[in-house]
Amino acid sequence: MSFVLCSLDTLIENEARSFRSPLGEVIVIKRDDQVYAWQNICPHLGLNLEFNPNEFMDSDKHFLICSNHGALFNVEDGLCVSGPCQGDSLLPVSIEVIGNEIRLLAADEVNKS
Numbered sequence: 001m002s003f004v005l006c007s008l009d010t011l012i013e014n015e016a017r018s019f020r021s022p023l024g025e026v027i028v029i030k031r032d033d034q035v036y037a038w039q040n041i042c043p044h045l046g047l048n049l050e051f052n053p054n055e056f057m058d059s060d061k062h063f064l065i066c067s068n069h070g071a072l073f074n075v076e077d078g079l080c081v082s083g084p085c086q087g088d089s090l091l092p093v094s095i096e097v098i099g100n101e102i103r104l105l106a107a108d109e110v111n112k113s
């Protein structure tokens, strides 16, 4: 049975939220009818991105931002475009949207180990 991260209707366009999962904490964001999911681990120092709960967006709500040292990441491909880890990327999390549910794709494999 796959793991349900959250409901699609709990997400607000361009506002990222994080959820606990068998794969660790996952950042989920909806933009232009697409849903993107990234591990909440900054490639700079391996820390969570946010200081305050669900504070993942820059002031323009265009990039994901790491609160630690200000790295900016594309929502769509996770690439760091500015900051100390420029050129590195957030790690993607495989999800599927089934009806109103956003599910992890790899959760079953994690649960077996």
Ligand code: FES
Pocket (backbone or CB within 6 Å): 042, 043, 044, 045, 046, 047, 049, 066, 067, 068, 069, 070, 071, 083, 084, 085
């Ligand atoms: S830990 Fe994210 S920019 Fe330094």
